[in-house]
Amino acid sequence: MSILRVEDVVSGYGSMEVLHGVSLGVEEGQIVSLLGPNGSGKTTLLRTVFGILSPWKGKIYFKGEDISGIAAERIARIGMGYVPQEENIFPSLTVQENLEMGAFIREDDWQPRLEEVYELFPDLTDRRKSRAGELSGGMRQMLAIGRALMLNPELLLLDEPSTGLAPRLVDAIFERIVKLKEQGVTVFLVEQNAQALQIPDKAYILEGGEKKAEGGAQELLEDAEIGRLYLGR
Numbered sequence: 001m002s003i004l005r006v007e008d009v010v011s012g013y014g015s016m017e018v019l020h021g022v023s024l025g026v027e028e029g030q031i032v033s034l035l036g037p038n039g040s041g042k043t044t045l046l047r048t049v050f051g052i053l054s055p056w057k058g059k060i061y062f063k064g065e066d067i068s069g070i071a072a073e074r075i076a077r078i079g080m081g082y083v084p085q086e087e088n089i090f091p092s093l094t095v096q097e098n099l100e101m102g103a104f105i106r107e108d109d110w111q112p113r114l115e116e117v118y119e120l121f122p123d124l125t126d127r128r129k130s131r132a133g134e135l136s137g138g139m140r141q142m143l144a145i146g147r148a149l150m151l152n153p154e155l156l157l158l159d160e161p162s163t164g165l166a167p168r169l170v171d172a173i174f175e176r177i178v179k180l181k182e183q184g185v186t187v188f189l190v191e192q193n194a195q196a197l198q199i200p201d202k203a204y205i206l207e208g209g210e211k212k213a214e215g216g217a218q219e220l221l222e223d224a225e226i227g228r229l230y231l232g233r
């Protein structure tokens with residue numbers, strides 16, 4: 001079953017149309033990647049899915065429910081998490097405080113979830129009391145993901161978690177994403193980096209606000225023309 005369906009979505013900023021009618025689906029339990037060059041509209045798509053932007057046209061369904069135009073906070077409450085590319089942590093707060101902030105709309109006992117997040121990211125456990133602003137780039141990304149996980153999302157939207165990281169750290173982040181999938185979280189992973197084609201079950205290529213290709217990750221990885229045209233290879 002598709003946990004997320006985007007149907008013919010048109011969206012943008014002010015009078016500038018960025019997405020010109022994009023359709024795609026994310027199957028429950030999978031990692032699905034959205035790749036494409038800088039400026040192709042990937043972040044705009046995530047913002048539209050998560051309710052930060054309203055679609056001008058088209059529909060978005062989450063778990064079968066029409067969420068088009070619904071505010072982000074309500075979308076978060078029904079099980080979707082979003083980790084933006086930037087400004088995704090509070091640098092002046094500690095690691096622990098950042099994770100606690102992630103649980104702010106929970107009214108139940110979130111302490112057990114905190115321990116699960118620390119189990120997934122053991123390096124964060126040692127840095128519980130450090131200010132987030134003092135962490136390395138890789139650790140900050142882990143913290144940003146951990147913060148979103150505090151709400152136990154069924155679907156997690158990740159915007160280029162590998163940006164600016166050394167290849168070894170990119171692998172470490174991707175390993176954690178695979179682990180999340182094993183724990184039952186569905187992941188929609190936006191990346192510019194073709195390295196991201198190593199982990200998804202399925203991938204889409206976006207360019208100029210239009211879907212240019214879709215298929216199994218391996219299939220796209222082996223397609224020389226796609227690599228040359230859209231992935232800078």
Ligand code: ADP
Nearest residue numbers: 013016018036037038039040041042043044045
């Ligand atoms: P990508 O994530 O693929 O790099 P974006 O969705 O960030 O692409 O950007 C798509 C287009 O939208 C670009 O032309 C970009 O300049 C424009 N854009 C992005 N954010 C804004 C914004 N807040 N206001 C106006 N235009 C924006």
